[in-house]
Amino acid sequence: MGGRKQMWTPKEVTALRAGVRAYGIGKWRGILSDSKFGRALKARSNVDLKDKWRNISAATFGSRKKKVLAIVAVANDNDGEQEIVPASPANGDNEGLFASVDTFILEAITSWNKLLRPNKKSILHHVEEKNNMQPDKKWL
Amino acid sequence: MGGRKQMWTPKEVTALRAGVRAYGIGKWRGILSDSKFGRALKARSNVDLKDKWRNISAATFGSRKKKVLAIVAVANDNDGEQEIVPASPANGDNEGLFASVDTFILEAITSWNKLLRPNKKSILHHVEEKNNMQPDKKWL
DNA sequence: CCGTAGGGTTAGGGTTAC
DNA sequence: TGTAACCCTAACCCTACG
Numbered sequence A, B: 001m002g003g004r005k006q007m008w009t010p011k012e013v014t015a016l017r018a019g020v021r022a023y024g025i026g027k028w029r030g031i032l033s034d035s036k037f038g039r040a041l042k043a044r045s046n047v048d049l050k051d052k053w054r055n056i057s058a059a060t061f062g063s064r065k066k067k068v069l070a071i072v073a074v075a076n077d078n079d080g081e082q083e084i085v086p087a088s089p090a091n092g093d094n095e096g097l098f099a100s101v102d103t104f105i106l107e108a109i110t111s112w113n114k115l116l117r118p119n120k121k122s123i124l125h126h127v128e129e130k131n132n133m134q135p136d137k138k139w140l
Numbered sequence C: 001c002c003g004t005a006g007g008g009t010t011a012g013g014g015t016t017a018c
Numbered sequence D: 001t002g003t004a005a006c007c008c009t010a011a012c013c014c015t016a017c018g
Helices: A010-023 A028-033 A035-041 A046-061 A067-076 A101-115 A120-139 B010-023 B028-033 B035-041 B046-062 B067-076 B101-116 B120-133
Strands: none
Touching: A010 A028, A010 A035, A010 A046, A028 A035, A028 A046, B010 B028, B010 B035, B010 B046, B028 B035, B028 B046
């Protein structure tokens, strides 16, 4: 009764992004089930989260340029809700700490690798990508 | 890895249906083990067969839309060797070619973009994004 | 351990409302 | 017209059970 389209509030978007950082992309139900994020997303379904994330990605990545900036924005993202305890296994990374531009970018890339489907086969794949990234750091 | 969702090709569906006629519904492992059908279903597990059959059934008897069309399809069902649709989008990217650091990073970024959404429109999308990345070099 | 059944979840194309 | 929000459903995952 409040209109057919329920526009996302900044608070909801913040919760979603924080959830993605904690659980990774594609873990919509997990994010929703975590009261830390689900509280602010009571009115949303897992599919809603997926759709919203797609819209966000389209808005950031789809637009011309500022691609890397967008990546960094998501990786960094201190929208207000800080400290997200990574629910994912074995990452002692100190996210949000960037000593310089290159590590900044590196972190952005690797963090995205982590966000990308932290599943079975993908893990191996991403680890291997990470290793490929290392030399890159030196180059920079 | 290819896309996350490996769409069933007409050839595979044909093999599955033929297998069901030969072994019956629920004999997924048996169908797979029979080279007569399993050959075309190398990329599929018994669970995949089960799921696909469920989808076919749903599409045939459950869907609002193409219900009638599907019924007609089953009635006719001339499973002969029809046209074969290319199984994968087949990207002609020249991966592994890095001229310099920035293009390396660029490739890394675009590569996970492909992992994220390695589908139809996305291919074009990514190519175009690659081009868009160029200006970012300066930023870097 | 292996296979199947069935409920649940996600990914992506498509559609609608603004 | 462009796009954020929403729908549809094939493909895939998880778990109980025999």
